[in-house]
Amino acid sequence: MDKPFAITLDPGSSRANKTGSWRTERPVYVDLMPPCNHACPAGEDVQQWLYRAEDGGYESAWQQVMAANPLPAVMGRVCYRPCETACNRGQLDAAVGINSVERFLGDQAITAGWTVPVTAPDSGRHVLIVGAGPSGLSAAYHLRLLGHRVTIRDQAPRPGGMMRYGIPAYRLPRDVLDAEIDRILAMGVTFEQATVTDVRTAMAEGGFDAAFLAVGAQHGRRAYIPAGDSARILDAVTLLHATADGEPPQLGRRVAVYGGGNTAMDAARTARRLGAADAVVVYRRTRDRMPAHDVEVEEAADEGVRMMWLSTVAAADQGKLRIEKMRLDETGFPQPTGEFTELAADTLVLALGQESELSLLDGVPGITISDGVVQVGPDLMTGHPGIFAGGDMVPAERTVTVGIGHGQRAARGIDAWLTEDHEQGNEADRASAVGTAAAEPRLADFSRLNTWYYSDAPATVRPQLDAARRISTFHEVTSGLSETTALFEARRCLSCGNCFECDNCYGVCPDNAVIKLGSGQRYQIDLDYCKGCGICAAECPCGAIDMIPERI
Amino acid sequence: MPTQPIKFYQVGSFAVGNRLLPDDQRSVQSEAARTNALNCGHRACQGCGEALGARYALDAAMRATGGQLIAVNATGCLEVFSTPYPETSWQIPWIHSLFGNAPAVATGIAAALRAKGRTDVRVVGQGGDGGTVDIGFACLSGMFERNDDVLFICYDNEAYMNTGVQRSAATPPAARTTTTPAVGPQPGNAFGQGKNAPLIAMAHEIGYVATATVAGLRDLERKVSRAMEFRGARYLHILVPCPLGWGSAPADTIKIARLAEQTGLFPVFEAAAGEVVSVSKIRRKAPVEDYLRLQTRYAHLFKDADGAATIARLQRMADRNIARFGLLDAGSPGAAQPATTSGEEGA
Numbered sequence: 001m002d003k004p005f006a007i008t009l010d011p012g013s014s015r016a017n018k019t020g021s022w023r024t025e026r027p028v029y030v031d032l033m034p035p036c037n038h039a040c041p042a043g044e045d046v047q048q049w050l051y052r053a054e055d056g057g058y059e060s061a062w063q064q065v066m067a068a069n070p071l072p073a074v075m076g077r078v079c080y081r082p083c084e085t086a087c088n089r090g091q092l093d094a095a096v097g098i099n100s101v102e103r104f105l106g107d108q109a110i111t112a113g114w115t116v117p118v119t120a121p122d123s124g125r126h127v128l129i130v131g132a133g134p135s136g137l138s139a140a141y142h143l144r145l146l147g148h149r150v151t152i153r154d155q156a157p158r159p160g161g162m163m164r165y166g167i168p169a170y171r172l173p174r175d176v177l178d179a180e181i182d183r184i185l186a187m188g189v190t191f192e193q194a195t196v197t198d199v200r201t202a203m204a205e206g207g208f209d210a211a212f213l214a215v216g217a218q219h220g221r222r223a224y225i226p227a228g229d230s231a232r233i234l235d236a237v238t239l240l241h242a243t244a245d246g247e248p249p250q251l252g253r254r255v256a257v258y259g260g261g262n263t264a265m266d267a268a269r270t271a272r273r274l275g276a277a278d279a280v281v282v283y284r285r286t287r288d289r290m291p292a293h294d295v296e297v298e299e300a301a302d303e304g305v306r307m308m309w310l311s312t313v314a315a316a317d318q319g320k321l322r323i324e325k326m327r328l329d330e331t332g333f334p335q336p337t338g339e340f341t342e343l344a345a346d347t348l349v350l351a352l353g354q355e356s357e358l359s360l361l362d363g364v365p366g367i368t369i370s371d372g373v374v375q376v377g378p379d380l381m382t383g384h385p386g387i388f389a390g391g392d393m394v395p396a397e398r399t400v401t402v403g404i405g406h407g408q409r410a411a412r413g414i415d416a417w418l419t420e421d422h423e424q425g426n427e428a429d430r431a432s433a434v435g436t437a438a439a440e441p442r443l444a445d446f447s448r449l450n451t452w453y454y455s456d457a458p459a460t461v462r463p464q465l466d467a468a469r470r471i472s473t474f475h476e477v478t479s480g481l482s483e484t485t486a487l488f489e490a491r492r493c494l495s496c497g498n499c500f501e502c503d504n505c506y507g508v509c510p511d512n513a514v515i516k517l518g519s520g521q522r523y524q525i526d527l528d529y530c531k532g533c534g535i536c537a538a539e540c541p542c543g544a545i546d547m548i549p550e551r552i
Numbered sequence: 553m554p555t556q557p558i559k560f561y562q563v564g565s566f567a568v569g570n571r572l573l574p575d576d577q578r579s580v581q582s583e584a585a586r587t588n589a590l591n592c593g594h595r596a597c598q599g600c601g602e603a604l605g606a607r608y609a610l611d612a613a614m615r616a617t618g619g620q621l622i623a624v625n626a627t628g629c630l631e632v633f634s635t636p637y638p639e640t641s642w643q644i645p646w647i648h649s650l651f652g653n654a655p656a657v658a659t660g661i662a663a664a665l666r667a668k669g670r671t672d673v674r675v676v677g678q679g680g681d682g683g684t685v686d687i688g689f690a691c692l693s694g695m696f697e698r699n700d701d702v703l704f705i706c707y708d709n710e711a712y713m714n715t716g717v718q719r720s721a722a723t724p725p726a727a728r729t730t731t732t733p734a735v736g737p738q739p740g741n742a743f744g745q746g747k748n749a750p751l752i753a754m755a756h757e758i759g760y761v762a763t764a765t766v767a768g769l770r771d772l773e774r775k776v777s778r779a780m781e782f783r784g785a786r787y788l789h790i791l792v793p794c795p796l797g798w799g800s801a802p803a804d805t806i807k808i809a810r811l812a813e814q815t816g817l818f819p820v821f822e823a824a825a826g827e828v829v830s831v832s833k834i835r836r837k838a839p840v841e842d843y844l845r846l847q848t849r850y851a852h853l854f855k856d857a858d859g860a861a862t863i864a865r866l867q868r869m870a871d872r873n874i875a876r877f878g879l880l881d882a883g884s885p886g887a888a889q890p891a892t893t894s895g896e897e898g899a
């Protein structure tokens with residue numbers, strides 16, 4: 001080449017200068033555990049389905065929900081939302097309305113008739129499920145997806161368990177429940193109305209290869225209360241069950257509910273709807289110690305339910321209760337004060353918790369029952385090989401969500417147990433099948449986020465029926481989100497700990513050392529040029545980049 | 553029922569890209585096919601704000617001009633780290649001039665293009681704060697008053713970094729440089745000196761004057777595009793933190809630029825024909841301490857009571873900017889903060 005005067009070298013590109021050698025730290029993309037996923041007892045990949053919903057991919061988002069939870073429209077109504085309590089956005093403005101979006105997806109699926117196909121080949125194995133509550137239904141669904149035949153037996157005429165016979169219709173409309181249960185049954189699940197009195201006999205007679213027990217906790221706990229002959233006392237589960245059957249009992253005008261849990265709130269709210277002018281919740285401790293969730297207490301109060309704190313029912317008689325005032329001692333335990341008052345009440349409803357009826361396990365070797373519940377391993381197998389148990393009848397929080405999670409975990413445990421060689425007893429495989437052995441990724445906590453980049457957006461509040469209207473009916477209290485608001489809500493997700501392709505790292509690198517691989521492919525660091533400044537990690541909104549020291 | 557018809561895009565336009573945005577709202581920097589006017593392998597320090605700002609600005613100018621662009625560069629870090637003979641990082645037509653004459657060279661190139669009838673090719677002049685605010689200032693002022701068809705961009709890192717961090721007329725009060733050491737009764741750079749180049753540019757009543765920082769990419773890109781819609785003299789002043797000269801962590805470059813804006817110390821605005829026409833409002837107001845503490849050039853302020861008094865004085869400067877440019881929306885967080893009226897401290 002003819003070079004100009006005094007030029008002896010061709011102009012070269014600075015790419016010849018590999019500035020990556022300056023580096024003492026390198027950026028590494030990571031995928032962390034978002035707090036919502038971590039908190040979900042049903043094991044949902046919340047962040048992933050929100051991501052899919054963000055661009056309007058509702059069916060794909062719904063399929064992602066269904067990978068863990070076969071009852072999204074139900075859960076979108078009754079779940080106590082531990083995901084939202086854990087959501088990092090709560091520390092920024094307000095938690096993402098995860099549950100509202102789940103409900104929106106669940107309702108869309110019902111309207112559109114979306115289904116999950118069973119693609120696994122028939123395993124030839126047959127599993128008995130006792131109890132068609134959320135736990136039994138979830139197990140049935142997951143076992144079908146794994147190719148096993150499933151029969152559910154329940155003593156009640158219709159499946160649903162406490163979702164049908166406990167949770168009132170104003171919180172969970174029965175057409176929604178029916179639609180989601182029917183979808184599970186349509187996957188080839190046999191439902192039989194039958195009481196199982198002895199599980200081993202039932203298994204032997206039916207030729208079942210394994211059993212999953214999910215009989216729940218059906219019996220209302222009683223307390224000794226001195227009562228006159230004409231005192232009217234019944235327990236909350238009985239009241240709710242009868243109401244669900246369309247045969248509500250006569251309660252009178254004044255109803256007292258004894259207890260402080262969610263069931264007490266449902267009983268009092270139901271009493272209001274059945275015509276009680278005065279519904280009073282009597283509770284031994286104070287509001288902040290009440291096991292009932294805040295929303296339940298607030299909604300009850302909105303509907304005119306009164307609360308009597310620090311009170312016990314000492315005796316019941318016709319038309320009135322003798323109430324003893326309590327005080328909390330230093331340990332927070334309620335102590336009697338010897339002061340009494342009277343409360344006018346036609347009916348006393350006991351909402352003091354439920355107990356499991358476990359006689360179907362009588363005499364089964366290996367079973368351990370303590371504190372009224374059946375002990376199980378991490379794979380939910382009881383001490384008797386091949387018999388698994390979950391939901392309210394095992395030691396865990398008693399919620400629909402936990403029950404659904406147990407159903408999935410048990411299905412995986414049963415699947416592993418059915419395929420394992422019992423001579424060898426390879427337990428380790430089962431542990432990894434249910435996910436207990438796998439090391440969980442680190443939690444994506446709030447401190448990793450660079451929240452500057454997220455648009456300011458308050459939570460969308462679910463519109464509520466106005467309180468005056470709702471006490472007279474069993475119509476649903478909380479209605480769903482419109483599509484716009486659901487989309488808005490999904491887009492509030494911060495994508496904690498997992499790259500959502502915002503291009504920040506690609507944009508902010510002063511050395512053009514981040515390679516954009518294209519939609520869905522994320523990015524790659526060009527280590528030839530990355531000087532290790534760490535701007536990409538600092539400016540990543542969701543904390544998906546770590547800086548790790550180079551070995552020098 | 554509170555249905556929101558608003559469009560909400562998760563990271564909106566704060567992040568570089570956003571898969572939810574329509575194509576026409578995407579930033580130049582988010583594109584896989586951006587020019588990368590300044591290529592890999594340049595020798596800027598780790599976390600250099602100037603390298604970043606130059607790529608942001610020139611890539612945006614390339615898009616705005618359809619690739620018909622010539623850049624004229626004053627001596628300074630940007631020239632030295634990009635073109636050590638025989639290598640170059642520039643992937644656009646680029647010419648180096650002297651420390652003090654880049655605006656004049658840019659004027660000459662614009663005149664030559666006009667003479668040749670190549671009005672499709674546009675000219676950008678660029679330099680550091682030393683090259684712009686100090687030694688190149690006469691040439692720049694001349695370019696302004698003649699309304700020559702050049703966009704001049706100053707990458708302001710608030711000192712002469714290339715030669716070892718000497719004070720310039722853009723160095724802020726109290727900052728330590730090698731020529732304003734943190735010793736004596738008034739450590740660091742003196743108060744009441746220096747000049748505000750954007751305001752002086754506005755005094756020439758040229759068509760377009762704007763400020764920006766590397767923390768506001770979309771704003772910066774928009775201003776470059778806007779500037780390219782005009783003919784005549786235009787001026788863009790970009791704050792570019794320098795980890796070496798400011799004594800900050802390389803990873804903090806963008807954070808520091810953001811704090812300069814959110815404290816009010818560096819007002820971000822746009823002006824046309826001598827009048828401010830728009831300002832970037834403060835979104836999350838921060839006290840000046842948050843900004844100062846990340847930089848060792850201000851470390852002496854955190855040692856004693858005199859330092860505390862100086863910080864208060866810098867806070868008054870920030871408050872004055874906030875009041876003067878209207879940087880806070882009424883009702884936004886921190887809007888209640890009283891703005892001082894002390895006239896001695898400039899923006």
Ligand SMILES: Cc1cc2nc3c(=O)[nH]c(=O)nc-3n(C[C@H](O)[C@H](O)[C@H](O)COP(=O)(O)OP(=O)(O)OC[C@H]3O[C@@H](n4cnc5c(N)ncnc54)[C@H](O)[C@@H]3O)c2cc1C
Nearest residue numbers: 131133134135154155161162196215216391392398399400
């Ligand atoms: C009033 C009330 C309100 C609630 N509200 C909520 C709420 O809003 N959100 C929430 O998450 N949780 C709520 N819960 C708790 C939740 O309903 C339970 O934790 C959940 O239903 C437990 O599921 P499960 O499958 O273990 O048992 P269940 O739902 O109790 O189902 C067990 C089933 O087993 C059947 N069965 C029992 N014994 C036999 C037998 N021997 N043979 C055949 N069938 C048998 C029963 O008929 C029943 O259908 C509420 C509970 C109550 C009582």
Ligand SMILES: Cc1ncc(C[n+]2csc(CCOP(=O)(O)OP(=O)(O)O)c2C)c(N)n1
Nearest residue numbers: 627628629651680681682683711712713714
């Ligand atoms: C006439 C002249 N005087 C001094 C120098 C030495 N010199 C080169 S760059 C520079 C300072 C550059 O400072 P600035 O313009 O702020 O750019 P920065 O390096 O900070 O980006 C100096 C003093 C020179 N090249 N020419």
Ligand code: SF4
Nearest residue numbers: 036087088493494496
């Ligand atoms: S912001 Fe999104 S990813 Fe983070 S916890 Fe909330 S829902 Fe999960």
Ligand code: SF4
Nearest residue numbers: 509530531533534536
């Ligand atoms: S911003 Fe660029 S240079 Fe800095 S660490 Fe990330 S890839 Fe490396």
Ligand SMILES: [Mg+2]
Nearest residue numbers: 680681711713
């Ligand atoms: Mg400089």
